[in-house]
Amino acid sequence: MRRLGGIVAGIAVAVLLVTSVTTPSDAARKRVHVRTKAFDGFWSVSIVTRAGPCDPSYRYPARIYFGRVLQADNDFSYQLTGAVSGKGAISVTVSKGGQSATGYGRLVGLRGGGRWSAAGGQCSGFWSAFRRR
DSSP states (O other): OHHHHHHHHHHHHHHHHHHHHHSOOHHHHHHHHHHHHTTOEEEEEEEEEEESSSOSEEEEEEEEETTEEEESSSOTTSEEEEEEOTTSEEEEEEEETTEEEEEEEEEETTEEEEEEEEGGGSOEEEEEEEEOO
C-alpha cells in the first residue's frame, strides 16, 4: 500500500511539472496580448491598381482590434476581414459586390504597406496604410 501511495504521489508531481512547463505563464500571455494590441486602432488604407481592369484606386477605413482587421464604420457595402501578428505581418481580404481582393504586407509603427491581388488574378497592385489619431 505504501508503494502505491509513492507511485500516485510521483505521478501527481510529474503531472504538475508537465502542466507548469506546457502552460504559458501569465507574463507570457500578457506579452502576446501587448504585441497583438500594438497595432490596435483606426487606419486609413489606400489601394492602388498597377495591373488589370480594376478601378485605379480605392480607400477604405479599417480598424484593428486585438489583432483582427475589421471594418471601421457602418458602411456595409464592403466586407473587410483579416489579421495582424504581433510583429506586424498582416493579411486582409476586402469583398464588395461579389468580388474580392487579398492583400499581404507589414505594419511598422504608424505605417504599413504591401501587395494585393484580386481573386482570379485579374488585377493586382500595392497598398499603403497609416494610423489615424
